[in-house]
Amino acid sequence: MAGNTGEAKRAGTSRRTLLLALLMGLLAGVVTAVLLLADFGQTGDPREASTGRALIGGPFSLVNAEGARVTEKDFSGKPMLVFFGFTNCPDVCPSGLQIIAAALDQLGDKAKALTPIFITVDPERDTPEVTGQYVKSFHPAIVGLSGPADDVAGAIKVYRVYAKKVENPETPDHYNVDHSAFLYLMDKNGEFIRHFPHTVDADTLATELAKVL
Known part of the structure; x- marks a missing residue:
């Protein structure tokens, strides 16, 4: 019984670790997408509404x-x-x-x-x-x-x-x-x-x- 209990605990820990890794990967993907949108802004029809000012261009x-x-x-x-x-x-x-x-x-x-x-x-x-x-x-x-x-x-x-x-x-x-x-x-x-x-x-x-x- 003790062995089974230990295995169950280890399995639960592994599942939590995997879930945490998946969540972190999803968060990284979202952050990357936001940064790309900030860098390059609108990439479709220029007449479409923009969600914010793109960080491209400025004084030179x-x-x-x-x-x-x-x-x-x-x-x-x-x-x-x-x-x-x-x-x-x-x-x-x-x-x-x-x-x-x-x-x-x-x-x-x-x-x-x-x-x-x-x-x-x-x-x-x-x-x-x-x-x-x-x-x-x-x-x-x-x-x-x-x-x-x-x-x-x-x-x-x-x-x-x-x-x-x-x-x-x-x-x-x-x-x-x-x-x-x-x-x-x-x-x-x-x-x-x-x-x-x-x-x-x-x-x-x-x-x-x-x-x-």
């Missing part, structure tokens, strides 16, 4: 291709489509910029009501002039921004972009930059509306942009 101070200092206030009054990347990017950035360019062409005159912006994550190599020339090779309407490393880091931070320099000891001058690759749609007041993956097709992007123009 950078330099354009002409060498002029610009801030987010210089672009107020028009929606912005903001894309972070770098000119030596082998595939993701050119692909994303090509899609943006194709969407702008589809929008035609409506595109004039939008400011597409490319912000470098590699200010060490991408001077304002280099960045500006790079984006103009994709579409004349795209604005290229760079600046001192601290200012670029500030823009990266407010848009919650991941960017990390990856060096190769054998070729230190030919480093890469790992970075997230979302297109951020901001309203005319600089508030976050939604984001798109860099793989979004031009037709979809043009359709969604037209809704806010």
Whole structure:
């Protein structure tokens, strides 16, 4: 009897431990979902009601291709489509910029009501002039921004972009930059509306942009 009682106690303890583990796992999942929603906000139709202000976007101070200092206030009054990347990017950035360019062409005159912006994550190599020339090779309407490393880091931070320099000891001058690759749609007041993956097709992007123009 004593043995059976001990086994019953151990079984009860195991069940309680398992239940506690399941509850903790469920709680972790809920917390993760809340954090993701806070980071990326509305990801569906931009006309749908939002549950709160997304923590994406904010003040920045950078330099354009002409060498002029610009801030987010210089672009107020028009929606912005903001894309972070770098000119030596082998595939993701050119692909994303090509899609943006194709969407702008589809929008035609409506595109004039939008400011597409490319912000470098590699200010060490991408001077304002280099960045500006790079984006103009994709579409004349795209604005290229760079600046001192601290200012670029500030823009990266407010848009919650991941960017990390990856060096190769054998070729230190030919480093890469790992970075997230979302297109951020901001309203005319600089508030976050939604984001798109860099793989979004031009037709979809043009359709969604037209809704806010």
